Amino acid sequence: MRSYALPEEDANSRRFLLPAKIVQTAFVCYHETKNCRLFSAHPMSSPSIPSPDVTHTVFLDDGAEIILRRYSRASGTRLVVSHGNGCAVDGYFPYWQKFLDDHEVVVFDFRNCGQNPAHVGAHDYPIFLKDMTAVYDSIDDAFGKRSQAGAFHSMSARINLKYALEGNRRLDALVVFDPPMVPPEDHPLHELLHSEERVLWRWAAGRPAVFDDPSELADLYAKSRMLSGWVDGTYDLMARAVLRQDTADGKWHLVCSGARESNIYRQNAALNIWPHGDDFPIPVLLVGGDPESDIPSAPAHACRALGSEMGWRYESVPGTGHFLQLQEPDACAQLTKSFLIEKLG
Numbered sequence: 001m002r003s004y005a006l007p008e009e010d011a012n013s014r015r016f017l018l019p020a021k022i023v024q025t026a027f028v029c030y031h032e033t034k035n036c037r038l039f040s041a042h043p044m045s046s047p048s049i050p051s052p053d054v055t056h057t058v059f060l061d062d063g064a065e066i067i068l069r070r071y072s073r074a075s076g077t078r079l080v081v082s083h084g085n086g087c088a089v090d091g092y093f094p095y096w097q098k099f100l101d102d103h104e105v106v107v108f109d110f111r112n113c114g115q116n117p118a119h120v121g122a123h124d125y126p127i128f129l130k131d132m133t134a135v136y137d138s139i140d141d142a143f144g145k146r147s148q149a150g151a152f153h154s155m156s157a158r159i160n161l162k163y164a165l166e167g168n169r170r171l172d173a174l175v176v177f178d179p180p181m182v183p184p185e186d187h188p189l190h191e192l193l194h195s196e197e198r199v200l201w202r203w204a205a206g207r208p209a210v211f212d213d214p215s216e217l218a219d220l221y222a223k224s225r226m227l228s229g230w231v232d233g234t235y236d237l238m239a240r241a242v243l244r245q246d247t248a249d250g251k252w253h254l255v256c257s258g259a260r261e262s263n264i265y266r267q268n269a270a271l272n273i274w275p276h277g278d279d280f281p282i283p284v285l286l287v288g289g290d291p292e293s294d295i296p297s298a299p300a301h302a303c304r305a306l307g308s309e310m311g312w313r314y315e316s317v318p319g320t321g322h323f324l325q326l327q328e329p330d331a332c333a334q335l336t337k338s339f340l341i342e343k344l345g
Contacts (some may be wrong), residue, residue, distance in 0.1 A: 001201060002171075005064050007178060010333040011174060013127065015240070019114040022153045022160075027241050029155055033110065035275070036203070037184070044238040046233040046237035046240065047093060047094065047097075047233050047237060048101075049090055049093050049237075050071065051071055052069035052071050053068075053070050053071060053072065053073065054069075054070040054142070054143065054144040055068065055069050055166070055171050056068045056070070056143070057139040057332065058131075058134050058135055060111070060134055061130075062119070062121040062127075062132075062152040063110070064111045064116075064117075064121055064131075065084075065116055065119070066108055066110070066111055066116055066131065066134075066135060067108065067109070067115050067116055067290075068106055068107075068108050068138060068139060068143075069106065069107050069108065069140065070104065070105070070106050070142075071104070071105040071106075071107070071270055072100050072101075072103065072104050072105060072282075073104055074100075074101065074102050074103050074104055076099075076103035076104070076340075077103055077104075077107075077146075077147050077148060077149050077172070077173075077340050077344050078103065078104040078106060078139075078146050078147065078148035078149070078337075078339075079096070079103045079104070079105050079106070079148070079149055079150070080106045080107075080108075080139065080148060080149070080151070081095075081096045081105065081106070081107045081108075081150075081151050081152070082107070082108055082110060082152055082153075082156035083110070083114070083153060083154075083155070083156055083269075084153045084154030084155045084156065084272060084322075084323075085111065085154060085155040085261055085264045085287075086242065086256060086261040087113075087153075087154075087241070087242060088109050088113050088114030088115070088236060088238070088241035088242045088255070089107045089114055090107075090108050090114060090115075090237060090238075090239070090240070090241035091234065091237050091238030091241040091242070091326070092153065092325055092326065093237060094141065094231050094233075094234055094237075094325070094326060094329040095140065095151075095325035095326070095329040095332055095333060096151070096308065098244075098329060098330070098337075099333065099336075099337075104143070104146070104238070104339075105157035106139055106143065106148075108135060109133070110128060110156065111123065111127070111128070111130070111131060112255065112256050112260060112342060113242075113256045114241055114242070116255075118255065119250055120135070121245075123174070123256075123264075124263060124264070124265065124267060125159065125264075125267050125271060127160070128159045128170050128287060129159060129162060129205070131300075131320055132159065132160065132163050132168070132170075132248060133168070133170075136170040142329065147172050147344055148170075148171055148172060149171055149172055149173040149175065149344065150171045150173075150174045150175065151175045151176065151177070151336055152175070152177065153173070153176075153177040153178065153323075153325060154177070154179060154180060154299070154322065155175035155264060155268075156166075156180060157177060157178070157179035158179045158181070158268070158271070158273070159181060160174060160176070161273065161280075161284070162271075162273055162276075163175070164280050164281060164282055165273070165275060165280065167277060167281065168237070169181075169275050169281045169282055171282055172282060172283075172344055173212070173282060173283045173285075173339065173340060173343045173344055174280070174283070174284045174334050175284075175285045175287060175335075175339060175340075176216065176284065176285070176287070177287050177288075177324060177325055177332065178287070178288050178289050178297060178299045178300060178303060178320065178323075178324060179286075179299060179302075180193065180195070180196075180197065180268050180298070180299045180302070181273060181274065181299065181302045181303070181306060182194055182269060182272050182273075182274075182282060182302070183259045183267065183272070183274050183302060183305065184245055184272060184274055184329070185272075187274070189236055189301055189302055189305055192298050192301060193269075193298050193299070193301075193302055194269050195266050195298075196298040197266070197268045197269035198269060200262075200338035201262045201263075201265035201269070202266040203262075203264040204259075204261040204262035204265055205258055205259060205262040206257050206258065206309050207254075207258045208220070208251070209242075209253060209254045209257065209258055210251050210253050210254075211243065211251065211252045211253075212251060212252070213252065214236065214239040214240045214243050214252055215239070215240035216239075217243060217252075218235040218236040218238070218239040218240075219316060221238060221239060222235045224341055225295065225320035226296055226297070226321060226322060226323075227321075227323060228295055228321070229295060229320070229321070229327040230242065230323065230326045231326060231327070231329060232326055236327050238326075242254060242255055242256065243255065255336070273305075274310065275310065276308055276310050276311055277306070277311040277313060278311060283339075284312065284313060284314070284345045285314075285315065285335070285336075285339040286303055286306060286307060286312045286313060286314045286315070287303075287314075287315050287316070287317065287324065287332060287335055288300045288302075288303025288304060288307075288314065288315070288316045288317075288324075289303070289316070289317065289320045289321045289322050289323075289324050290316055290317060290319055290320050290321070290335075291303075291304050291316070293318075293319050293321055294319060294323075295319075295320065295321030295322075295327075296322075297322040299322055300316070301324070303316070311318055313339075315333050315335050317332060317335070
């Protein structure tokens with residue numbers, strides 16, 4: 001049995017003046033005390049991820065590397081998939097496996113995440129945006145040009161939205177899941193979204209980083225209210241995706257450090273992107289968590305507002321929170337497929 005101490009700023013949620021259901025949005029169990037206890041791991045089994053048909057490494061200008069994996073050569077639209085902050089794309093396998101029979105699927109982790117080597121350089125939105133050009137160029141060069149769409153969650157969704165707004169048309173359609181969009185300061189939702197990012201950046205800076213076994217992190221995920229309802233095996237799948245075993249000490253370490261994860265949450269709070277749906281050069285489908293669900297997700301409220309106020313094409317998946325692709329992968333996949341058929345044939 002092991003206990004983990006929460007950062008002082010996060011231990012007492014009342015400091016942040018957030019609704020109780022929203023405060024519990026970090027990847028840990030919040031209590032009125034300063035400790036979150038992780039009990040002995042429960043049995044878990046994760047789905048097996050198949051080997052890719054082709055692997056290609058993108059060598060970036062500053063020495064960082066991003067590994068691309070291509071699955072299938074099906075005739076359907078190519079689908080490019082990536083992950084949210086502090087996560088890795090293998091954890092989203094329950095969602096992207098739904099496309100392997102009918103689509104070419106290319107998955108990748110952002111720099112310093114998942115299967116990629118750690119790098120000492122920058123880890124922020126400006127470098128992520130620059131990386132996207134190298135990623136899309138490499139996809140074209142390594143796998144050939146063809147009709148392609150993107151399906152991105154949270155951080156990767158926000159990056160690709162901004163990338164498209166800057167005039168980059170590398171995709172023929174874009175599906176984004178619960179991006180953490182922070183509205184302007186005079187918007188009624190601004191404090192809710194900004195406050196959640198503050199909670200998360202303080203939590204991430206002090207999150208547990210070393211584990212004896214991935215099952216310990218999986219058990220921690222399973223006890224988080226925000227992460228409730230993930231399909232069977234996904235807690236273990238995500239834990240293994242974000243950890244890497246150190247051969248020197250035998251322990252499992254976060255690939256993306258808590259400091260780097262925290263920095264992205266901090267930037268989320270400052271990156272106020274609140275465009276009209278017509279501002280994008282490509283068709284965009286916004287799929288949000290359920291703002292009325294008891295699974296807390298402040299971004300779900302922002303997504304609903306973008307749909308009703310800013311003219312975005314918007315859908316919500318009932319009963320889900322921020323990790324809707326892991327809670328309802330079938331529903332999310334069907335929304336994606338219907339949109340791609342409508343827009344791309």
